[in-house]
Amino acid sequence: MDLDWAYFRRLYEDLLDHDGEPHRFLAGRRRAAAAHLAALAPLRKRERIPPGGYTGDDEQLWRIMKLYALSRVGDYLIEAGATRTRFFTEIGLTPFEHAEAFSPFHHEISAVVQDPDATHVTVEEVLWPGFWFGDLLFSRAGVRVRAPRHLIDAAVATTSTLYFAFRRDPRPTDDLSHGWGSNSQWRTSFHRFYADGDGLHLNWDGVIDIGEDPPHRPANRPAEEAPLDERRELLLHRCFVRTALPRDEHDRFPYDDRLSLTTAEWPMNPDAIVRMPRPA
Template sequence: MDLDWAYFRRLYEDLLDHDGDRHRFLADRRGTAAAHLAELAPLRRRERIPPGGYTGDDEQLWRIMKLYALSRVSDYLIELRPEDGAPRTRFFTEIGLTPFEHAEAFSPFHHEIVAVVQDPNATRVTVEEVLWPGFWFGDLLFSRAGVRVRAPRHLIDAAVATTSTLYFTFRREPRPTDDLSHGWGSNSQWRTSFHRFYADEDGLHLNWDGEIDIGEDPPHSLAGRPPNETPLDERRELLLHRCFVRTALPHDEHDRFPYDDRLTLATAEWPLPPESIVRTPRPA
């Protein structure tokens, strides 16, 4: 099969236009969708990024953009009413993704906070309920599991964690979201790259394609750009959770740019222990 990079875009657009039985709609397409996902197999394992990143001639970049379109299908299905949530789990399992819940312990790498039980007697963050499963594509985190957590306010502030802008995400009504497709035209937006978060024997790699390792203190600046003056702890919080969860929201919290940052961790805990940070130098 030739790399039809627009297949998942068409699937997303057709799904939005479909008013009937979503189970049947997705079931009728699972064989074709599975074949298209299978051709993205090189994304299942983390690779060394070429110096300067991929160019438009690299097939790997087109695979990354194609997977982004499938992530939009996931975002849309997450927004459906709870009683309609089953199509997402069944469809993604049947086309070749591996579901997970990780219900035993809270991990900001694996979990998206959807709701918070504020408990002043709690001493740590715990998972109260898994609201939707996450999915793996090999070592690649396709989507996090949505969870309700119990936490003291000094670790997770309920208002901040559930209403701050959710980055690396196209849609998640009713909260504000931000990804690199926002603001682009109807065709240009589909050239957005899927943000790759990997888990393998070397650690948890957040936004592997990011050019700035924020495990360094201070991080380096990109050539030709002014230094990022954002406090390092805020940058790490935003990349780890993909939103703010306890920081008093700055006036520009909806206008941050975490997409250049990357971070590798031995474990994803909250609060983030400094000793969990692993340096991951890039090729020169």
Template sequence: MSEPADEYDPMWELRVLYHDVLAYEGKDLYFGLLAPWLEKNGAAREWLLSFAQRRGEPIPPAQEWEIHALYAVNRVNDLLLGGFQPATVSEWPNLPITLDEYVAFMTGLGFEVVDVTAYSPFYHEVMEVAQSDEDAAPVELVSIVWPCLMLGCMLFSRAGVKVRSGRKRLSPVLAGSSTLYWAFCRRYRPCEDLSHGWGSNSQWRTEFRRDYRFGSQMYLNVDRAWDVSLGDKPGYSPSGLSLEERTELVIHRCFVTRSASNEDPFPYVLSLNLTERE
């Protein structure tokens, strides 16, 4: 697949930005680094806005370099979100940025803030669960710590939320503390993505997980062909995961009701298409 034009390489500029953010020692990250970067890199916004407007049948096509560049944006986003998380399991930096400044930077890049008031694992990353008195009580949003970001119909970053739920819906122990997959870094919980363990160059060829929503229809991890929707079949059990475990991991990106039956689940090959009940 073709690479971006030689005069501007968003992948390289985003890699540099990631390292600059990680090394930042000043007191005002937004005005000291992020806002000037936006001014110099208008082509990044143009590319992202063009990507957001792309259409497909129904999934828009994406070139390989674009999926890698989206991952690079996601890495920067993960670093910035650390400023809104308690450092309970990780020493990733608590960056000097306010929520308004974070939103200004991400919307400046072309992302759209989406305010969804009813809990949905498509839009919401659970940070903390308060247990309801009834075991089967539905999940209710208590507070939103950071917002959900979309790029057209593609999910870019789920909102960080605190919820109240019956334990049969979300385990108060697991939902906010189990390993979060498809995530580069979190300060409040363990996480993992396919860049972990690779060299300084190879890790940047990690693919961004693309999820799309069109009305009530959702397409999760669309660049992978191992469809959880096909159900259990002989030999159809990657990493020894059950159908229920596979489904839970793809939808929530972590275990929320059960512990893994396999110590090393590998959910990255899985995709899922489903319709959310209204």
């Protein structure tokens, strides 16, 4: 199949035009969507990224941008309260709940039961399933958690800016498409979080390994003054969950950071950090 990198963009835009009837609209597009997703199979496994990253001549970059457009469909269906499971399962994604233990890699906190008697974070309810595309985390499962305030602050975790997400009304969100024009925004890359035999890899395309202390900053990247513990919290949860919100919490840039872990616990265990060198 021809890559047709704009297919999922058209699917998203057409879905908005059929607001209120997502199931009926998507039912007739499952076969085509499955074929287009199958064409993105090279993204199912984490690869060694070339020095300097991908350029516009690399087909892998176009696959990554095409998958970003499908993630917009997922964001819309969460926000609309629509059941996504059947559509995404039938086109080739694998649903999961990971309900046995809270993991910020696998779970997006949507609601919090504040419990001063709790000693750790537990999953109270899975509100929507997450999905895998091979080893690639397409989307996290949405959960309600029970937690003490010193680990998860309900107000912070549910109202702070959610990064790596285009939309999640009513909370503010941020991804790299925001602020760009109607065409340029679709050249946004899908942020790749992988789980494989080497560990959990957060934002694999990031150029700054924040597992290092201090992180090594490439010469072409501006200095990051945010404390390392805040950067790790933000990348792990994709939002702040307990930090007293800094004034610039809505204006952070976690997209250059990456982190590899053996397990995703909260609080994060420094011993879980895995060093994954990348080409210079």
